[in-house]
Amino acid sequence: MAQKKRITAPGAQSRRKQRQVIRYTTVGAVIVAVIFFCILIVQGYEMMQIYQEQQHVQQQLEQLQQRNKELEAEKAKLSDPKYIESVARDELGLVRPGEVPYIK
Template identity: 35%
Template sequence: MRHAKRRRGIRFDWFAVVLCAICIYFAYVVFNQQFSLNELNRDLTQVEERLAAAQQENAALKAEKDNLSEAEYIEKTAREELGMTKEGELPYIVKRP
């Protein structure tokens, strides 16, 4: 009879071990999913920033395209970027120290 009591006292509780293992597994899954979500949110933020920059550049290019059909803009661009002058004008170049 003593032998039976002894076995009962050192009985291993498998239910607690399995329950603990399941809890650890679910904690790992939740942590892994949260890590993935954070990474996706970071990527989304970067993509939204790139999209905003591309939209600004697109708007600037559309405005420049609209200006290309105006004679005043063409003249201004030719004078500033290409150094062109009208007939009878003398170009003036400033030397920078």
């Protein structure tokens, strides 16, 4: 059997090659776009995690600053001679020389 030879119109092969190049270019562009969007999604997720961690650290900082203020106030109170005397009298039952202690 003899094989039939295809008769093609002039320029048909070049059009077929052009379509093939366009198809490969389109597929390549879609792949690049998908990779680009995947990278954007990953970076967005990482930025969201960093933002949440920043908010958590900011909250801890505010709590520690408040605690620091409380401790500074307590330090000032503990340095006050009147407060020291009241603690010595009320909690330890100490009296000044010449005073007579009594039990409440």
